[in-house]
Amino acid sequence: MTLTWKDGYTTGVAELDEQHRQIFELVNALGVLIERGIYDSPEVENRLAALGDEIRQHFTLEEGCMARHACPMARKNKDEHEQLERAFLDFLSEFSEAKSLALLEGFHRSAEGWLLEHICFVDIHLRSCVNKGLG
Ligand SMILES: [Fe+2]
Structure with missing residues (x-):
């Protein structure tokens, strides 16, 4: 599949939405390489590194916004981010040891x-938290 941005995905914070779009682009670019059967290449390494950087920056900004706006989802958001970061690190270490297209x-x-x-x-x-003007 290709990730496509929809208006319904907006968080009410333009910078976060822009980061989400960037992350979509990086994931889609990785998908293009996979479709071409490319997995053991600097292109893949670069996309994965860029995705990791973008995700870390994005999570920090988004968690700060949720805390500032007293969003009730702030805790769940942080927990899910931590789970994703762990899964990403696990994948990177597995992939560095044994590269495969399937992985x-x-x-x-x-x-x-x-x-x-x-x-x-x-x-x-x-x-809705941003729109209420909380925080
Ligand atoms: Fe999030």
Whole structure:
């Protein structure tokens, strides 16, 4: 699948939405490499490194926004971010030891699913908090 941005994904914070779009682009770019059967290449390493950097920056900013706006989902958001970061690190160490297209595909598919579910069920709750002008 290709991740496509929808207006319904907005968090009410333009910078966070822009980061979500960036993350979609990085995940989609990784998907293009996978479709071409590329997994053991500096291109893949670069995409994974960029994705890791973008995710870390994004999580920090988003967690700060949720705390500032007293979003009731702040705790759940942080917990899910930590789970994703652990899963990402586990994948990276497994992948560095034994590269395979199947492993990369599995990570890619779960990252797509995680992103859509997390944005739709957790991140978008920030919107009503921002709109209320809390914090
Ligand atoms: Fe989040």
